[in-house]
Amino acid sequence: MPTLPSLGELSLDTFLSDYWQKKPVVLRGVFPDWQCPLTPDELAGLAMEEEVESRLVLERDQGKPWQLKAGPFSDEDFDQLPENGWSLLVQAVDHWVPEATALLDQFRFIPNWRLDDLMVSYAPDGASVGPHFDFYDVFLVQGLGKRHWQLGPKCNAQSARVKDTPLNILADFKADAEYILEPGDVLYVPPQFAHWGVAQGDCMTYSVGFRAPSHAEILDDYVAELCSRLPEHLRYQDPATAPTQTPGLLGNDALSALQALLTEQINQPQQLAQWFGKYMTEPKYLPDQGTETAPDQEALSQAAAELQEHDGPLFQAPDARFAYFESQLFANGERYECDAETAALLANTRCISGWQAQVTQPGVAALLSQLVARDLLWFEDPTAPEGEDE
Structure with a gap:
């Protein structure tokens, strides 16, 4: 609709x-x-x-x-x-x-x-x-x-x-x-x-x-994401330190160095987009959230076979949350790499027509199999009343 x-x-x-x-x-x-x-x-x-x-x-x-x-x-x-x-x-x-x-x-x-x-x-x-x-x-x-x-x-x-x-x-x-x-x-x-x-x-x-996460929620989650990626050997350093007569003072040089450190870590647009896409598509009301495991090979093979036989549109599941940024697709808190055209096609509409033309692109068939196996894409229209055909 x-x-x-x-x-x-x-x-x-x-x-x-x-x-x-x-x-x-x-x-x-x-x-x-x-x-x-x-x-x-x-x-x-x-x-x-x-x-x-x-x-x-x-x-x-x-x-x-x-x-x-x-x-x-x-x-x-x-x-x-x-x-x-x-x-x-x-x-x-x-x-x-x-x-x-x-x-x-x-x-x-x-x-x-x-x-x-x-x-x-x-x-x-x-x-x-x-x-x-x-x-x-x-x-x-x-x-x-x-x-x-x-x-x-x-x-x-x-x-x-x-x-x-x-x-x-x-x-x-x-x-x-x-x-x-x-x-x-x-x-x-x-x-x-x-x-x-x-x-x-x-x-x-x-x-x-x-959805309107608070600034505190945004910073808490993003900083946790940043911290999870930082190696232990990166430490605060001050190689230009000079002798001081005020050892208790928090100097402006130290504060400037600290601000530069924080700015360097935060000013990474690609990393911010990756985090934000996962954060804003994470489901809130799914049962057993956080316990989902990746589909096994049997499920992926079955999804691939069904895709080969299906010639109609695909549909986003009712509980699926999709977004994209450049060549990155986000779905229910996960990030998937694909070409920009495929990412836009899958994320912009509930009823996805023309997906067959994208399957020739590298990795798209595997991506669609993943999304079908995870029950994020359906072959039938989830908005149709029960008993109606697509």
Whole structure:
């Protein structure tokens, strides 16, 4: 499915120049023929699966406000819920529901390595997850029923929070604007803007979130990557040291030498691109993450045989994250070398046509076999409803 050509009456260029990471905006009728990808019962069914991340937000539980329970849940858990005052949230629904994957794909006018996942929430009439703010951008697609949204000012880490809750609930929320969203409408909220959505009737909202690692997370991971590559014999040196009368002083010469050392290690664009490609494509919601082993020769041979017989397009798996830089392809935290044209072809679209012409390039057949064997490329369309042919 192609990306959105516009956001309702707002062009993508206008949205990106006037609103993206600047101010919230309500986008009416973005999906005029909206059909909800799943029902509340189907969402509850996902929340009962061990491999699916899910949460229940309770507006009050055992006398405490805004409490959180983690899934997986059981029929008994749902039967014990009060009539109102709770919300169910399920992460990465795009991994499990083809129509949800197709919905997420429509927002790839933002680089797809920035896209995180599609979270779906259900709330009975009058329920919400409270006034809060996030540190990332989010498109809130109204899916079922209506939701009354109140938008507040920009917040920060010092904004007062409600105590005795694990949630990021604002203690002093003041609305600057109010809107009611209907199915097919979208609310865009930039990072740190306060918002509070209350269900009107049975309500489902589809939240398209974006990855926004903190500066601390970026530096922590990148410095760890740098350190893993540095040999032990590289040490701090000061061959031009002169006699000193102030042995306790940290001199400017030493600090300049240290800054030059750090700059030399960080100012390596190719190394930065290699790290960043792996970092931003690393999966977050896969079971047994980090335990994957390389496919064995039998799996690679089977994948190669299937590729030889397949004459249609290839498809990125729903949980696959692809990016590229020059002749480097990144997929789910791994880096693969290939020609630049192949890297762009595999990373830029979910439906990959014309891949057969690239197989003659050195190493491409082996690369495709790797990606198929790792279940990152599929022969069937993962966004097609069950039972449909590609």
